Amino acid sequence: MRRGICCTWSSDRRSRCFIESSGAGLGSGLRAGENTHSTASAPAPDRNPNPAPIPIPLMSSPKFSAVIFDMDGVIIDSEPRHERAFLDVFEQMGYGQTHGIQFEQYLGRSDRAVWIDFIAQHNPKWTLEELTAWKQNHLIEILRREQPIFDGLPELVAKVATRYRTAVASGSVHPVIDEVLAMKHLRQFFPVVVSAQDVAQGKPAPDIFLRAAALIGVAPETCCVIEDSAAGVTAARAAGMTAIAITNTLPAGKLTHAHHVVRTYEEIESLLL
Structure with missing residues (x-):
């Protein structure tokens, strides 16, 4: 299956940045590589009217x-290990077979997104913060053991x-x-x-x-x-x-x-x- 700003820099690249959350999301940037078109009186007779795209090297x-x-x-x-950690918690909560979470829908998204949807479905007695910490601890145990x-x-x-x-x-x-x-x-x-x-x-x-x-x-x-x-x-x-x-x-x-x-x-x- 798977941050205003204060930053301390040092010459050995080991500095840590601590980030303070801000408001709404930011817009997207400009895209490069748009094609421009010129006009011509007629296409060359031997030109393929539907040429295959030419890959552009990254650099x-x-x-x-x-x-x-x-x-x-x-x-x-860690993606399969995230799933294992969630399943362990669901089982301990009593939702082993009824959790209703389709993990493939959450690939690349946060644990918070999973728990918000789970809470909306089941209204458990645990808070979002408690559930997040519970699963986090299970995951850390797995990662430490397996690396x-x-x-x-x-x-x-x-x-x-x-x-x-x-x-x-x-x-x-x-x-x-x-x-x-x-x-x-x-x-x-x-x-x-x-x-x-x-x-x-x-x-x-x-x-x-x-x-x-x-x-x-x-x-x-x-x-x-x-x-x-x-x-x-x-x-x-x-x-x-x-x-x-x-x-x-x-x-x-x-x-x-x-x-x-x-x-x-x-x-x-x-x-x-």
Whole structure:
């Protein structure tokens, strides 16, 4: 299945940004690459009237300033573990077979979105905050035990961080993000971390990516986002950013609105480096 602003910077890239939530979501940025058309008296007789589109290399446009990584499904194989944590809590609540949650509908979205819908259906005795903490604790236990960082991800991040400014923008809460970035010494590569807790609207709204760009100090259109979910790709595009989708969670056919769809971290490296 898966942040105004005070930022302290240091030369070793280990500084932490603390973000204060703001109001409504921000609008999308400008899109590049619109075609212009010129007129001609007649087409050449041997010209194909319906030519196949020519792929445009990612780096044919001005070089990106920053790369923003989603976490769940990109850095760590946590989507199925999120589901397991929810199911554990549902079972303990007595809703093991009747919870009514279709997890595929929440890929890339926050836990809060799941619990709001669950509460609307069942009106349980627990508060939203209690349910969120309950599931969060279950998830952290699973992640600590299994540490399912994707093979090849640490190497990619280390290389990308030498050329671009980097950030994490995740639908998870800060305690979960902190647990994940403590694995494989990943925290050193991400001076900016934005959580769904830090913005008014989660994905597919663009808020989380726009906040990350603001904290990094770059224009949204100079950012490239690495995502695994349809909601995340939608959010990145709404922010005016370039979206690379990796098929860790969904098949390529459900990620066609991304600018690039890849299967491996090596493909991402070839696009960016």
